[in-house]
Amino acid sequence: MTVPSDQEVSDTGDRVDTAAPELVRFLTARTGRTWPPDTDLFATGGLSSLFAMELVVHLEQTYGVSVRGTDLRLDNFRTVRRMVALVDRLRNSEPGDHGA
């Protein structure tokens, strides 16, 4: 088993790559609201945390990544920017590098 690259995704970077517009479109279609990149989706008045699993499945199906192990934490899905960073990291990691 390799050591997971499973740290919480940083939201301090300023790059929001090509995944972001698609993800914003998906969120808007599903929720009827627009979501700026750093808005906490699950803060008070936001989405049910049960919706997070829909986001996991959407990212896996759309970007061909597998979110497993300790990457499965709500903090990685709190904002559009964090999700984009997670997808970016998983796409650029070797298969099996993200935990069991």
Add this chain to the structure above:
Amino acid sequence: MTGQNTTPGAAQRLAVLGAGVMGTGIAALAIGHGIAVSMIDVDRRRLAEATDRVDRQVRTARLMGALPEGTRPGLLDVGVSLADVSTGRTGTLTAVVEAVTEDPDAKAKVLADVSALVAPGTPVVSNTSSIPIGELARSVARPEDLIGSHFMNPPYLIRTVEVIRGPRTGPRTLDAVRGLLTTLGRESVVVEDAPGFVTSRILHPMINSAVRVVAAGTASVESVDKLLQGCLGHPTGPLRTADLIGLDNLVDSLWVLHERTGDESCRPCELLLTKVRAGHLGRKSGRGFYHYEGDL
């Protein structure tokens, strides 16, 4: 990573009868706590979907931080009968959890069959929202081994479980099931036997009243839930809760309550029955009082 598995549930195995919403939810809770599960359902189509449904719920539980860190997941196997999944296996079951549909006759039949198969002293847990355990005990070989549980949906997120001691439930069975629930990270609250026990006896007529309010045009679904949430501190509102329970399960439970108590507030109201007839069963069917996508 090799060596001894120190996960508390590692040496245990549950048989879960019924691969529906509650059966797969209870299986996910157990697997997430390191307990192996044999899942049994006579419906082969539902059984074929069970592995994915359980896996998705284990992942959801992990995502929500609802599982202990570092636990090695228990294994899942599936089959159409207890004999089917037990072939070639040694060791005893920790418990059998019956989670078939909320129908007294269906539960009685399954419990009669399974109690004749398992070793004496194996706790047989009927997961029910309303059917008295004393009633179900008439069908089993050893009533002292039978006990009731009422897990809320989803079992891996709601930490308290109503445990129903039937009139003939033995003390060893009660101790064993409380121990199992502790291993699963649940708090058990033991109550005596009655139609609907405590939670359903209070909650289900209240939900029925909320539906009546909507049917009367007094307020919208959203307004009823907002008022109960905002003014009375209900976590999700009664109608969203109804969708999570499953409107068909709710109706079944209300009939059980109505037939056994005579309480007219438990007679399922027409709007509830109409939704069930239309197949709008709540979250599990994608539509109930609200619309859903991405079935959990």
